[in-house]
Every structure is written in C-alpha cells, then in structure tokens.
Amino acid sequence: MRKRVAVTGLGCVTPFGIGRRALFESLVAGRSAVSLISSFDTSDFKTKIAAEIKDFDPDPYFPKSETRRMDRFTQFAAVAAKDALFDAKIDLNHLDKSRAGIILGSGFGGISTTLEQHKNLLERGARRVSPMCVPMMIPNMAAGNLAILFGLRGPNETICTACASSSHAIAAAFRMISSGKADLMFCGGSEAPVNPLVLAAFSSMNALSKRNGEPEKASRPFDKERDGFVLGEGSGIVILESFEHALSRNARIYAEIAGAGSSADAYHITSPDPDAKGAESAMRAALLDAGTDASEVDLVVAHGTGTLANDPIETKAIKAVFGEKAYKTPVISIKSMIGHTLGAAAALEAVAAVSTIAEGVIPPTINLETPDSECDLDYVPKLARKAEIECVMTDSFGFGGQNSVLIFKSVNS
Numbered sequence: 001m002r003k004r005v006a007v008t009g010l011g012c013v014t015p016f017g018i019g020r021r022a023l024f025e026s027l028v029a030g031r032s033a034v035s036l037i038s039s040f041d042t043s044d045f046k047t048k049i050a051a052e053i054k055d056f057d058p059d060p061y062f063p064k065s066e067t068r069r070m071d072r073f074t075q076f077a078a079v080a081a082k083d084a085l086f087d088a089k090i091d092l093n094h095l096d097k098s099r100a101g102i103i104l105g106s107g108f109g110g111i112s113t114t115l116e117q118h119k120n121l122l123e124r125g126a127r128r129v130s131p132m133c134v135p136m137m138i139p140n141m142a143a144g145n146l147a148i149l150f151g152l153r154g155p156n157e158t159i160c161t162a163c164a165s166s167s168h169a170i171a172a173a174f175r176m177i178s179s180g181k182a183d184l185m186f187c188g189g190s191e192a193p194v195n196p197l198v199l200a201a202f203s204s205m206n207a208l209s210k211r212n213g214e215p216e217k218a219s220r221p222f223d224k225e226r227d228g229f230v231l232g233e234g235s236g237i238v239i240l241e242s243f244e245h246a247l248s249r250n251a252r253i254y255a256e257i258a259g260a261g262s263s264a265d266a267y268h269i270t271s272p273d274p275d276a277k278g279a280e281s282a283m284r285a286a287l288l289d290a291g292t293d294a295s296e297v298d299l300v301v302a303h304g305t306g307t308l309a310n311d312p313i314e315t316k317a318i319k320a321v322f323g324e325k326a327y328k329t330p331v332i333s334i335k336s337m338i339g340h341t342l343g344a345a346a347a348l349e350a351v352a353a354v355s356t357i358a359e360g361v362i363p364p365t366i367n368l369e370t371p372d373s374e375c376d377l378d379y380v381p382k383l384a385r386k387a388e389i390e391c392v393m394t395d396s397f398g399f400g401g402q403n404s405v406l407i408f409k410s411v412n413s
Helices: 020-029 071-088 112-123 132-135 141-150 162-178 196-204 243-248 278-290 310-328 342-359
Strands: 007-016 100-105 158-159 184-191 233-242 254-263 299-301 392-399 402-409
Touching: 007 020, 007 071, 007 162, 020 100, 020 158, 020 342, 071 112, 071 141, 071 233, 100 141, 100 162, 100 402, 112 132, 112 196, 132 141, 141 158, 141 162, 141 184, 158 162, 158 196, 162 184, 162 233, 162 254, 162 342, 162 402, 184 254, 184 342, 196 392, 233 243, 254 278, 278 310, 278 392, 278 402, 299 342, 310 392, 342 392, 342 402
Parallel strands: 100 158, 100 184, 299 392
Antiparallel strands: 007 233, 007 254, 184 233, 254 402, 392 402
C-alpha cells in the first residue's frame, strides 16, 4: 500500500523576492516582474526584456566560501531550499538524513559559468579556465550542493526535461516517498537563463515576445495578441514528507500531492502535437494516479507560455479531459507575471498551486485583454478571485515533447 505524501515546506527565489509569501502576494495583486534587461547590453537583440532577479545576494544565507563556488542557478536553489527548510520548521539535528534526499530539475544548469569560462578560454587561454568550471556548470550541482549543505544522504538526483524538469522532479520525489524509499524529499528546480546566449537562441527561434516598449504587458498567455514568451529566472523548492513523518513531528501540512502523470508527444523537437494527445495523456494519467476525476479539479495551473502554439493546444487538451466542465474550471498562467523560468517553472507553479489551496484565492492571468476564439476557457483575467480550492492540476510541457502533470489536494478533501 503506497504512502500518502504531504507538502510541508515551500521556498522560492523570484524577481518579487525570497519566500512563498513575496511570490504569492505579488501574483494575487497581478504584478508583473518583467522589465528591460539590466545585466547586459541588449542593443543588438530583438528582445530586450525579461523577468530578471536584480540585486540577488546569497551571502546572508550561506558563507561566501560556499556561494562563490556555486553558479547562479545553484545559488538560487540553495537560498530557496533554506527558505523551504525554515518554512517547514525542520530541525536537521533530529532528522534521519539517510532517509532524506533531493531531486531537482534544471534545463540549462550552470550556463552562466559555462559562458564565463568559455570567454576565459578564448581571451586568456586554456590555463585561465577555472578548476571550478565543471563543478559549477553541470546541472546536477544544485542537488549535490544542497546535499552537502544540509548533510542529506538519501536519494539525490537531477532531471532535465526542459520546461517540464521540475515537475518531473517533484513527481519523482513523490514516488520515492509513496513507495517507502524515503521519508522526506526536497524537490523542485532552478534556472538562471537570462544571459546573451539563451536570449539570442530563443530570439532566433522567434519564441520570445518583442513587446519591448511595454515590458509589463509582454507576457500574454491565452491572449489573441500574444507574440511569444518572456524569459524568467528563479527557483522553487517544495518539501515533501510521508504523512507519518510529518505527523510525527507535528508539521503543518499545506496540502497533499496525490498523483502525477507523464507522457511524450513523440511528434517534434520543439512544437507541441497539434492534436494535443500527449498533453491529454499526461493529464489523464495524473488523474488516474490520484484516484480523481476531472470533475473534482477546482483549478488548473497551466503551462500557459503565451506562445502562438502552446496556448490553444493546451486549451484543446483541457477540453478533451474535462469535457463541458472545462468551461467551468478556472485556468491560470502565472507566467503572465513572472515569465517563463524554464526548468524552474513547474516548481514555482507548484508553489502557487499549493498556495491557492492554503489561502483560498486564485491569482489572475494578467494581460488577457483580447479574446482568442481558440482559447475560450475561464483564465481568470486581470483580477484575483476568492474560491475554496480542494484540488489543483498543474501542467508542464517541455521541448522534446516531454509532458508532466501533478495533482495537489487539500488534506480535508
């Protein structure tokens, strides 16, 4: 018999600051974190905007001797994990660390380090490449560093499935606990992709919004005038525990993670299947795993990228799974406010999903001004909405056609 899995800690680093409350209050208020990029010169770029984390300083949280050996994406993860640890009120001195582990996702890993050290190689020669280059750039180092910082000797893994990475990481941690292989897991993802190469690469694909004159209105999921996604950066960390473990230490339980489903489009390396069969399959698998019917879902936290292809196809998948109830189920995209954080996106959306259950309020999808006949569901436009939320589905779809869906439930449901 599989174990029930509780969500007991939520931590994050976003452009709105550090912590769940900073993120969720900003989302409910409908604030946009998108602005002109300040970390490098964008004169030659078609897109000049991003949801950038400015003035980030990890040193109040960890010794500089540790953080200077971390890429920016690892620093984000470390601070978010410490925030989640504090939120969950976990005493590491009273934790069986052989039964506690970490599974994180990232699409690009330490790309900032990769670019810096490649520049060193070209301009200063091979001998000037840092001996810390590899330990900083490889994607598994966020999870590796967290294990060292917290002394966790349980399962430690990293998943890379593009924009579905942190959803797959949460699903893997959920299964680790539900099958009895661990008592407690840190899971989620981290990404620091706001740099010239990533911006140029996505720009060359015509994937990014070019609404540079109105940055705060650039990310427009489900709107007819959408013209691409907006890059974002940050980290979301979720702490999962078996119910027995959580109750044994009198932990506050935000919600239960009840199910997870995954699938492949097997269609195209970047474009989603126009028939939406992969997304539909992952949704159905997650509902089946949770022992839940679509009629019980009160909210869908969508992938909702604001690209021409994703939004109508995701809408089609929701309609296929939910039937007529699709028109009565709120669907939101927090990417309208924090941009697309790629490998960290699903983790931050999980934080938002669990927060809707805990707070009884649904954040809006901002910038939804012009209706699209192909996107005709209730996307909670512009203003937050109070609601009693018992069950939330989160959707995540990555390049390569890799899909992951999670189901969170109120412990009272």
